Amino acid sequence: MIQVGIVGGTGYTGVELLRLLAMHPGVKVAVVTSRAEKGLRVDAVYPNLRGFNGLCFVAPIIENLTACDVVFFATPNATAMHMAKDLLAAGIKIVDLSADFRLKDVSVWQQWYGATHVCPELLEQAVYGLPETNREAIKKASLIANPGCYPTATQLGFLPLIKSNVIDTSMLISDAKSGVSGAGRSASVVGLMSESGESFKAYGVPGHRHLPEISQELEHVSATPVSLTFTPHLVPMIRGIHATLYAPLKDSSVDLQDLFETFYADEPFVDVLPAGAHPDTGDVRGTNRCQIAVHQPQDGGVVTVLSVIDNLVKGASGQAIHNMNIMFGLDELSGLNHVGLYP
């Protein structure tokens, strides 16, 4: 059994790791840390875990994690970077669900995250944990930068188009919509149901931290420079991301359906829907699956891709476990083969 530690066990990605790992046959959650809830039983804070997890939260210090094979960071940004070096030195693998190791250019990271990076030397070895593009590197990685939720949904939609060079990458648009759990489990006014229920709004239109992450990764695979307009929106639901992607087609006669089906034929967690379909976030609720449909409205010059994930699973904790499965040579589906909770 792989011994797992979770640092930051009281946010939504933390409790989602706990939910998924409780049903994973190959791992044992050995340690869960929380600065705020230290000493409390995990299942006293999260009654959904009663009977599945008898641990108590402990302090987030290296000493509590040394028996782990792998540590997940489900922490706010600029936290994992303070513990990463010591853990790696102790031979412990890391999957960081925060943004600390996602951007290769430290100055860009510092600009968007407003902090000084304490271990820029690790950025080089960190592997961006999108299995659909980096599977081989993930197998050998010690430090995984688990992708953001919007970047996951957006990249999976654009990748087949960019890699096959059928779109003009100078005017990409990702109009993305997220459920409120993406904002995390911190006390706030804006997150109150009275504020975010029965309402819809965009946010971060002038600039959002996921923009440089998406751009960096798309640039890696693109033959031409990428210019992306990214607009996140808040949907009055708890889980789910729907990215609606637009790009000008270079050649409007390409068989887009075939392109997508071929591209993802062997991917266990990307499901290309039949032609004409409209994916629904509700069908992937609680699962590590991305469902995608590709359209060419009016047979015109614009391709529209619809890409849905559960932001807490494929957009965070499920993808983190997928990365762990790959790192440790487990069946990729292990602990992740759930049917979406519909309705």
Next chain:
Amino acid sequence: MIQVGIVGGTGYTGVELLRLLAMHPGVKVAVVTSRAEKGLRVDAVYPNLRGFNGLCFVAPIIENLTACDVVFFATPNATAMHMAKDLLAAGIKIVDLSADFRLKDVSVWQQWYGATHVCPELLEQAVYGLPETNREAIKKASLIANPGCYPTATQLGFLPLIKSNVIDTSMLISDAKSGVSGAGRSASVVGLMSESGESFKAYGVPGHRHLPEISQELEHVSATPVSLTFTPHLVPMIRGIHATLYAPLKDSSVDLQDLFETFYADEPFVDVLPAGAHPDTGDVRGTNRCQIAVHQPQDGGVVTVLSVIDNLVKGASGQAIHNMNIMFGLDELSGLNHVGLYP
């Protein structure tokens, strides 16, 4: 007092007309028709109207409407066209909330609405009832084609940009999101809360009836051909539309905030928010107001417009009453000067 008739009083736009007109000082609702509910008290079907409306539903026949000054059609498409000629001949003004008179080209109408138009000769005289563009024509009109909900939100966002010729109209995108009341009050599986709650999805991506309506109207005011990609989505909330609009800027140095503020300076129902704002559908709930913000993300080559309305008010019944106010020379704000129901 203006005598009002409402044909089709049992759908959401019908009951919204009843709600708004009950608080309108200058009109009296004299007749409400419903084929299905004929004979029933209106407030037995809609308990929110108890004490405000003592009428019973009557059959939708001309004889029941002859004492009216104006008749609103809150009916399914292809209904108003069967009664319009007789009503006009009787000197009764018409505001049609359905799509029967919105498209000038009858062949386009027949293609998208799948029916034969029975009075194409009226299309010429019908005035498209978007007050912000057609106020003078509305004053003299007898037959108003009240705009669709998505077209209202989309046009109000694009108009200042197109009229001032600052965008490339060959790649317009309207990524629009609507609350579920837009689908109407008919029994359906897809509209069940179990289906549309806690979920988000696009629909009609290959083609939606509001596309030709928007294109027709934008073409009217554009110096260059308009090519629009329009994607409607369903949001798990009841009321509200949020249109997120994208266009390439011809000149990225134009003062977009000033452009919008100037354009709408005298409009009572369009509210341009301060620079940097993100409008929220919840702030216009129950009102005839459109709140708009304009952004130029990263000072780049794409303009992003955020436009929100209440689909049942500015997107339907409120705009219909606004048109009536203009047609009858009433104060435009009459009966429509409500504060948004927040939270």
Next chain:
Amino acid sequence: MIQVGIVGGTGYTGVELLRLLAMHPGVKVAVVTSRAEKGLRVDAVYPNLRGFNGLCFVAPIIENLTACDVVFFATPNATAMHMAKDLLAAGIKIVDLSADFRLKDVSVWQQWYGATHVCPELLEQAVYGLPETNREAIKKASLIANPGCYPTATQLGFLPLIKSNVIDTSMLISDAKSGVSGAGRSASVVGLMSESGESFKAYGVPGHRHLPEISQELEHVSATPVSLTFTPHLVPMIRGIHATLYAPLKDSSVDLQDLFETFYADEPFVDVLPAGAHPDTGDVRGTNRCQIAVHQPQDGGVVTVLSVIDNLVKGASGQAIHNMNIMFGLDELSGLNHVGLYP
């Protein structure tokens, strides 16, 4: 025009006062205070008020309120009591939406609210502002203790039964359900949509502050001692309270429908629904109306009353304005005659 001051203008009852008073023909909101938002424009915080309120928040000090005819306190508990005496001395009437003056017994107040009452001498003169029971006293009052939301819905349901002495008051049950806006507009984890959406739970079962308030008022009108079990629940919606009330009938042959209709025949804001009806919180959304239905299931020995209100209107700000209307001799419906926002 009556000059109004609002102390605590940034909570939900404050902004609801602003919404309703903006549409009230007989008053002018002259002052809005907020310690936290001092100096900010009111409509910068609440964009739904743009065009209706050009004021800026000022500090909550007596000097800012001396020109007012009436001051509403939309503050947390234990705030109004610090300013009440000075305002009354200045001849300014007070409507306190908090709990400071609701309980006549200061020791009970101090037990439930965990504070020392600084002006217990005012408790005697404070009038409990439930117009349906205290209209005459309200007319002459200077200090109104505006009822709580649950107490309003519960009392209006029990009053006809208790005053006519047809139930056994020793086992009353109020199983009450509230939308989340009842918890106010303060940053919290429990109020996050991720926590309170798609979920239903009771809270405060061992004891809730509204219990002594309800008991006190029902005891006033009851011939026999009142023993009440009160269970509040949180509903995943924003506005609305539904109280389901149970009591053993002393005589199961009484005509309950007639009893309720007669009791409320002259009340402008209590609407007894026809026999067999089930009131829906959605039908009173945004209004000052209480809709009630009374049932005797299986013609048995228990009466079940269903009572719905909008917690922010009849349960708070609307009732406060109703009290103001009565105090100042205005038409009771003034500014409150809205149709429920359905759907």
Next chain:
Amino acid sequence: MIQVGIVGGTGYTGVELLRLLAMHPGVKVAVVTSRAEKGLRVDAVYPNLRGFNGLCFVAPIIENLTACDVVFFATPNATAMHMAKDLLAAGIKIVDLSADFRLKDVSVWQQWYGATHVCPELLEQAVYGLPETNREAIKKASLIANPGCYPTATQLGFLPLIKSNVIDTSMLISDAKSGVSGAGRSASVVGLMSESGESFKAYGVPGHRHLPEISQELEHVSATPVSLTFTPHLVPMIRGIHATLYAPLKDSSVDLQDLFETFYADEPFVDVLPAGAHPDTGDVRGTNRCQIAVHQPQDGGVVTVLSVIDNLVKGASGQAIHNMNIMFGLDELSGLNHVGLYP
């Protein structure tokens, strides 16, 4: 592998059986019937099942079911009774999720369900499938009447109190609240999100079909006659039931917490929460678990029990699988050991 047939695979209990059985290690779903969708792929109707179920719907006739070891009926009432005799004669076990075999008195059944029962002779042998009371009988049963959702939540809350004879059973109250999925997946107006979202209401107050079912079962275990008032309500959420139960205590000094913990000590799917807790439907979402808390407000004479389940799992399909596990001698937790989907 147990061969399973599902009759009525297109309602919510049907698709929930498919979801849960897809993750059950000991069974194979061999047949899924649907009159309306015959010939269609199951995963074309339910995209959440893509990759898990390659079957097509077939007609609901005996010939299609003869290879099954067990058949689940996820059908409307008055359907299973037409096929039950033939299936049993063929040696096939039946778990009926509808109400056809729940009531022992055929005249009561016919009164509440408005139909003539075609096989009253089977009522005697049908076992009411509440494992917590009937485990031994279920082991030997061929025909299981799977309990209703409200009855499950209500009985589990009252059973410890009634069996230990600590309450007065002459005034029991079950104030129960259900998510909208309980109304099923049939086109309707009342189920539209525009109707049931942002609203709360009771229904069926004069009488609901689950009342005789609950009464029958509680009478079985009660030393004294049971008189129950049952009020169902509709909550604007998809899944979950919260039953709030009230009863007068005969002796207010009994240790209720200990009573409940002892009573359910060995039950795998009933989780008694610590003293003072308030269960949340969100914590059991997607699971077969009932979480219960017991309170004695103000140490008074009334006991309040809070009982939550997922109506589609413990209230329907999960309990049906639990019954199957018991009938076939499988581990009771098999296929049902999920962690609640929080948030």
